[in-house]
Amino acid sequence: MPPLSIACVTETYPPEVNGVALTVAQVVEGLRAQGHRVDLVRPWQPADADRPVAADECLRPGWPIPRYAELRMGSPNPLPLLARWRARRPDVVHIATEGPLGWAALQAARRLGLPVCSDFRTNFHQYGAHYGLGWLAGPIEAYLRRFHNRCGRTLVPTEAMRQTLAARGFQRVEVVGRGIDTQRFAPGHRSEALRAAWGVAPHERVMACVGRLAPEKNLDTVLRAYEAARRAQPGLRLLLVGDGPLRPALRARCPDALFAGTQHGEALAAHYASADLFVFASLTETYGNVVPEALASGLPVVAYGQAAAAELVVSGRNGRLAAPGDATAFIDAVIQVLGDEAGRQAMADAARRSVEARGWGTVVARIARLLAEEAGPAVGPRRPAGSLGATLPG
Structure with a gap:
């Protein structure tokens, strides 16, 4: 395949820590390693203050996301992107997130007649129910549908997600899957010294959960499962890796849990591998990178049968699955x-x-193959230049 010139637009990128940022980075670095030129467009981050901006980066103004202050929304202004892509026209625009910066990129690309692919990565319309914004679910889903249907194709990680979106009117949805770094996440990173620092004896078990300590992660079910399992195994410990707004409430409810905070790199790998069971009760994931990371680290996984868990976990073989939303079955699976x-x-x-x-x-x-296909002849009719602004919010 000839090398492509790709403009990749994302609202989040390392050193921010979340599944979308880390996955987008893997794709960007992978495309570059395969010989493609990737022009990265993302919001400015505080960490950028101490380093020069690379020629293949376009940093846009950004503002903290409410209740997610460590993450930033990019500017919705398409004019700088129009100027940048007129000066150096990419073969294809790949929009990883559907926020204000993604909308600006879609508007600019359509004005220039550039082919566009998008990712559906986060169930924003489901998150609202956990923050008292459930009434916005319908309008947000309608926006997402309009957004993605104006792209040549939308990439998703699982066949189940493709079917769900297709049933809701999303068009041209393709499954690409997700990878896992099996060198970084591996059982060999297990650390007895780390377990000793946790106060865990060799014969005692650690039940781990990795992710943001926030309402949408359904941590109440995790704590209920821990409390039930501990009645049978008094030495069981709960390890929570991550941070977020629920940390004070979780610590008050479960003071004997191990709160490890946000971990990175080798330290994160060691925390995974030094546990004995991974539990994940979230019902809002489009994938859930923590599931394959835990499996690669040699941990059985108990989760609801959706997203990555439905694709990777076989009950009784490498973990156990519960029907989505069935908290009793989830707790029973942990105990079993x-x-x-x-x-x-x-x-x-x-x-x-x-x-x-x-x-x-x-x-x-x-x-890369899908982006190359999109960079070829246009798929389906293109709307007239400039028409997008009348249909998507500015």
């Missing part, structure tokens, strides 16, 4: 896994094997 040590160990061995072949190279190559 922790109550059978031989079975838990067999699941741990199978967990690693179940994701060993899911490297990022294959996923990035598929994304």
